[in-house]
Amino acid sequence: MDGKAAQIGVALRCRWRRIDLSAVAERPETEIETVPMTDSQKQCGECSLCCKVLRIPELEKPKDHWCPNFAAGMGCGIYPDRPPSCQAFNCVWLTEPSLGPEWKPSISKMVLAGKPNLLMVHVDPGANRPWRTEPYYTDLKRMAAQGQKNGVAVLVVDRGRNIAILPDREMDLGYIDAQARVSFEIVNTAKGPEWRVRVTAAGESEPGPQGASDR
Numbered sequence: 001m002d003g004k005a006a007q008i009g010v011a012l013r014c015r016w017r018r019i020d021l022s023a024v025a026e027r028p029e030t031e032i033e034t035v036p037m038t039d040s041q042k043q044c045g046e047c048s049l050c051c052k053v054l055r056i057p058e059l060e061k062p063k064d065h066w067c068p069n070f071a072a073g074m075g076c077g078i079y080p081d082r083p084p085s086c087q088a089f090n091c092v093w094l095t096e097p098s099l100g101p102e103w104k105p106s107i108s109k110m111v112l113a114g115k116p117n118l119l120m121v122h123v124d125p126g127a128n129r130p131w132r133t134e135p136y137y138t139d140l141k142r143m144a145a146q147g148q149k150n151g152v153a154v155l156v157v158d159r160g161r162n163i164a165i166l167p168d169r170e171m172d173l174g175y176i177d178a179q180a181r182v183s184f185e186i187v188n189t190a191k192g193p194e195w196r197v198r199v200t201a202a203g204e205s206e207p208g209p210q211g212a213s214d215r
Ligand code: SF4
Pocket: 043, 044, 047, 048, 049, 050, 051, 089, 090, 091, 093, 094, 105, 106, 111
């Protein structure tokens, strides 16, 4: 059961336990932490969902809008000259052998992107909360449980809302201002290690660890 999540955890494992999403959000997709292609059987094929759900900084393409260079049935109109962000990107489904065909983004309607300490789940805004359906929800919970051990947080971004998937619950962080800081931190409790998530508005000082809240 945990084999699937375990392998994902290994692929994305990082040393640091604290994550500052604001720093991650500013990073162009070229800096996405990718892992070597390990499953040559997987191909993008008809899928182009990353051309819709990802922000492409070089093109000033916003998240959740089709790239103007994409045409249905034709694909990328500038493929040989596509920006570095596009050239560098491999979604986690492509690189993670344990993710089955149901996780292909054109089927799941979700693009998994690995960043340091973070597994982002970019949801197609045209889909109706697919991350809440099975088998995806159970898989995401497993990934969250493994991620808690390895210091990898799971964050769903669905039509602008940010939802942290935790092993025992989910936290709707809502619409987060671009200037806000979101941080994940693992703290040890009587029940074992748990994620603490907090959002700090622009200009607001961060509370110390003892003030951390998972509201
Ligand atoms: S989302 Fe993944 S499978 Fe789909 S086109 Fe992008 S890289 Fe390929």
